[in-house]
Amino acid sequence: MASLSLLEAEAPRAPSPWPLRVAAVVAILAVSGVVLYWQFRYYPEKKAVAHFMDALQAGDYQGAYRLWNAPPSYTYSDFLEDWGETTPMGRVRNYEIVDVEPKVPVEVALPGQPTMRVAGDSSGIVVRVRINGRLEPVRIWVEKKDKSLGFPPF
Structure with missing residues (x-):
């Protein structure tokens, strides 16, 4: 093997593609995780409403009443x-879950009183x-902790 002079140095090695591949896989997994979370974040609440609507569709009103979180009155x-x-x-012949309304804080100003913040950190969602294909959807309240159903408080 002949010795090389400083001007005849070996060509540099190409950089390894592995760090770029690992970064791409991590980025894809992170984006996939965010998308999946966003799509399924209200899945348990939607499932509770679907169970209730299935009972109504089947004509099982007693079962649907048991699912409804009704006050004694x-x-x-x-x-x-x-x-x-x-x-x-x-x-109920058919139904479609249209969307979910997370409870959003609302500020209420009453004359002579300071502004109040209402419905901030809620215990449920709508x-x-x-x-039956009606234009106006029905709003059903779902408690987050136990998935009980009721009419929206607002």
């Missing part, structure tokens, strides 16, 4: 007035459901 006959076959929407 809200009787089964009250429930049937709101969700039974005699309502303006009629019997799931909007289109029933």
